Amino acid sequence: MSVAAPARPEVTAVPAPVAPATPPSVVRRTVPWLRSLASVVAITMTVLFLASVITFALGAMSDSNPAAAALGETATQEDIDRLNHEYGLDRHVVVQYLSWVGNALNGDLGRSWFTTVPVTESIAAALPVDLSIAVLALTLAILIGGGAGIGAALSNGGWFDRAVTLVCSLLATLPPFVIGMALIVLFSVKLELLPAGGYVPLSEDPVQWLRFAILPGLALSLDVAASIARQLRTSLTGELRENYAVGAEMRGFGRRRVLFGHVLRNAAGPTLAVIGLAIPLIIGGAVMTEKLFGLPGVAQLALQAAERGDVPVVLGTLLTTTVIVVAASLVINVLQTALNPVARRGGGATAGVRR
Amino acid sequence: MRTLAALWRVPSARFAMIVLLAVGFLAVLGGALAPHDPLQQYTDRVLQGPSSDHLLGTDYVGRDVLSRLMEGTRLSVIGALEAVVIGGLLGVPTGLASAWLGPRLEWVTLRVSDTLVVLPFTVFAIAVAGTLGNGLQQAMIAIGILISPIFYRVTRAATLGLRKVQYVEAAELMGATEWWTLRRHIWSKVLPNVAVAAAHATGAALLVVASLAFLGLGVTPPAPTWGGMLSSDLGYLAQQPWAPVFPAALMMATVGSLNLLADAIRDATGATAAPRRRRSTPARPREEQRDVSDTRDAVGV
Numbered sequence: 001m002s003v004a005a006p007a008r009p010e011v012t013a014v015p016a017p018v019a020p021a022t023p024p025s026v027v028r029r030t031v032p033w034l035r036s037l038a039s040v041v042a043i044t045m046t047v048l049f050l051a052s053v054i055t056f057a058l059g060a061m062s063d064s065n066p067a068a069a070a071l072g073e074t075a076t077q078e079d080i081d082r083l084n085h086e087y088g089l090d091r092h093v094v095v096q097y098l099s100w101v102g103n104a105l106n107g108d109l110g111r112s113w114f115t116t117v118p119v120t121e122s123i124a125a126a127l128p129v130d131l132s133i134a135v136l137a138l139t140l141a142i143l144i145g146g147g148a149g150i151g152a153a154l155s156n157g158g159w160f161d162r163a164v165t166l167v168c169s170l171l172a173t174l175p176p177f178v179i180g181m182a183l184i185v186l187f188s189v190k191l192e193l194l195p196a197g198g199y200v201p202l203s204e205d206p207v208q209w210l211r212f213a214i215l216p217g218l219a220l221s222l223d224v225a226a227s228i229a230r231q232l233r234t235s236l237t238g239e240l241r242e243n244y245a246v247g248a249e250m251r252g253f254g255r256r257r258v259l260f261g262h263v264l265r266n267a268a269g270p271t272l273a274v275i276g277l278a279i280p281l282i283i284g285g286a287v288m289t290e291k292l293f294g295l296p297g298v299a300q301l302a303l304q305a306a307e308r309g310d311v312p313v314v315l316g317t318l319l320t321t322t323v324i325v326v327a328a329s330l331v332i333n334v335l336q337t338a339l340n341p342v343a344r345r346g347g348g349a350t351a352g353v354r355r
Numbered sequence: 356m357r358t359l360a361a362l363w364r365v366p367s368a369r370f371a372m373i374v375l376l377a378v379g380f381l382a383v384l385g386g387a388l389a390p391h392d393p394l395q396q397y398t399d400r401v402l403q404g405p406s407s408d409h410l411l412g413t414d415y416v417g418r419d420v421l422s423r424l425m426e427g428t429r430l431s432v433i434g435a436l437e438a439v440v441i442g443g444l445l446g447v448p449t450g451l452a453s454a455w456l457g458p459r460l461e462w463v464t465l466r467v468s469d470t471l472v473v474l475p476f477t478v479f480a481i482a483v484a485g486t487l488g489n490g491l492q493q494a495m496i497a498i499g500i501l502i503s504p505i506f507y508r509v510t511r512a513a514t515l516g517l518r519k520v521q522y523v524e525a526a527e528l529m530g531a532t533e534w535w536t537l538r539r540h541i542w543s544k545v546l547p548n549v550a551v552a553a554a555h556a557t558g559a560a561l562l563v564v565a566s567l568a569f570l571g572l573g574v575t576p577p578a579p580t581w582g583g584m585l586s587s588d589l590g591y592l593a594q595q596p597w598a599p600v601f602p603a604a605l606m607m608a609t610v611g612s613l614n615l616l617a618d619a620i621r622d623a624t625g626a627t628a629a630p631r632r633r634r635s636t637p638a639r640p641r642e643e644q645r646d647v648s649d650t651r652d653a654v655g656v
Contacts, residue, residue: 043466043469046466046469046470047469047470047473050466050467050470051470051473051474054470054474055482058482058483058486058487059486061486061487064486169611170607170611172614173558173607173614174606174607174610175563175565175566175569175582175606176566177566178585178603178606181585181588181589181592181599184592185592188592189592189596190596280472280473280475280476281475283475283478284475284476284477284478285477287475287477287478287570288566288569288570291569291570292589298478299477299478299481302478302481302482302485303481303571305485306481306485306486306489307485309485309486310485311485311486314481314482314485314486315482317478317481318474318478318479318481318482321475321478322473322474322475322478325473325474326473
């Protein structure tokens with residue numbers, strides 16, 4: 001290491017005078033970008049692989065079998081062997097894993113041991129419920145949390161700020177389903193404004209859908225809104241103290257103008273990270289609200305399957321939700337890079353066009 | 356001991372410790388002190404409000420709510436503690452090892468931790484219940500595994516810079532064994548961070564245990580838990596809209612005290628801010644990738 005330290009300035013010093021020539025600079029711009037892309041791809045692939053191994057291992061460790069699931073106590077050893085053979089469970093574990101993953105990549109997660117309905121079909125029927133509510137919850141969380149965070153930062157130290165801080169720390173001590181119960185009591189039992197349960201698909205009637213989905217969405221969003229508000233307030237107040245913000249204010253721009261025009265964009269990065277973290281919570285929380293509001297979603301599917309020991313369905317739901325979380329985290333990651341000027345400079349061309 | 360005394364002088368920490376001691380007292384002795392049998396059904400007194408005989412009223416089959424709350428504290432608290440202990444046992448050693456034993460192990464453990472972070476808690480717990488059986492042990496192991504990344508990240512972050520610190524290098528030059536250095540120099544820096552993380556994680560685990568009990572996972576129904584009581588209150592919100600207040604208030608007090616205590620420990624020991632939530636998947640590892648390539652450039656490869 002000690003030998004390398006003086007070598008470094010030479011390495012960087014040599015290309016510096018040559019930099020104006022186009023080809024090396026293009027290479028210098030794209031190579032780190034490609035390298036970071038490659039590492040994101042490698043990380044995502046590894047995470048997906050490990051998630052599939054963990055999921056499959058759960059199934060492999062299970063002692064339930066299709067005969068027991070379908071026939072219950074009356075299953076004879078012959079039945080068990082026959083059905084095990086039919087579902088390919090008498091093969092080597094590695095072979096089973098490879099065929100399971102291979103089929104999953106083609107959109108086939110096997111058939112339910114109990115109803116023999118393809119798992120993909122049941123999940124495809126249930127997933128829109130969770131996804132639509134999760135998206136609604138995320139939107140509400142960004143609106144509520146963003147509003148509260150910006151308001152708190154504007155009234156830094158004022159009563160609104162203190163109220164937001166208090167509500168955020170109180171919300172963090174409650175599981176989301178209790179918030180949901182409070183909402184049911186308030187809006188369904190006391191005010192009788194909204195239904196306490198039931199569901200109409202978004203594709204059938206968006207207005208009715210919103211009537212049924214707004215309470216679950218709100219229940220799911222408040223927890224996340226609290227973390228967004230807390231993070232946004234912290235990074236906004238930090239950024240407002242930076243030189244560029246103080247300078248803009250001294251040149252006569254109003255506090256609001258500085259906040260929305262200059263600071264918000266820079267404070268959005270850490271907030272996006274918080275949103276990224278919240279995605280597994282929202283997807284997992286959607287499961288809770290389903291039970292709470294009686295929605296026909298993935299959780300009901302998974303819970304029923306878990307009760308009957310219907311392993312393919314259980315594994316299918318876990319794998320699908322994990323893939324959704326990974327995909328959503330990737331989107332957040334891309335957004336973060338787009339917001340971060342240091343990372344964007346790696347892309348070079350887009351920054352030039354925008355100026 | 357000195358830290359405890361320092362904590363006691365902070366008003367918010369003192370309040371939190373008193374609440375936690377009370378909850379601990381309930382967890383140990385609550386079942387014995389309960390005025391009624393928590394499973395006894397007074398069928399002539401279903402869904403009653405608070406009275407002198409039943410201080411917090413009765414539930415939908417006429418069981419005494421106060422007794423169920425006192426008895427339920429034990430299972431809820433033990434469940435959460437068990438999950439946190441499992442998470443700590445898995446996360447702390449791997450965190451130390453990943454910062455200490457070099458980049459290859461680090462890459463592997465980071466990816467495992469990334470994977471555990473993206474698995475949604477509830478769906479994973481349902482899957483564990485569906486494949487390995489529905490019981491308290493299975494649920495707690497599942498939660499413990501999923502919260503281990505908190506401990507892993509915190510330990511690793513606290514250890515990361517210390518490998519190159521002068522007094523560690525000096526100790527090594529003077530012939531200290533790795534174990535001695537780890538125990539003497541590293542552990543004292545890591546412990547406060549782990550304590551803060553453990554307090555936060557216990558709060559989070561209490562909420563998760565309650566959520567799972569609400570879904571009917573973990574504790575089997577007749578035995579009372581906070582989450583299970585809330586779950587049974589759900590069906591009778593129209594008759595008893597105030598019923599969820601009692602378990603929810605107890606839970607809020609416990610989790611809130613744990614969070615207060617965590618903040619106080621952090622202030623008292625100067626532990627670096629522990630991440631409140633689990634960390635995101637690709638954001639941080641990528642920076643580290645860049646760090647690795649930077650050092651490689653520096654070496655001149």
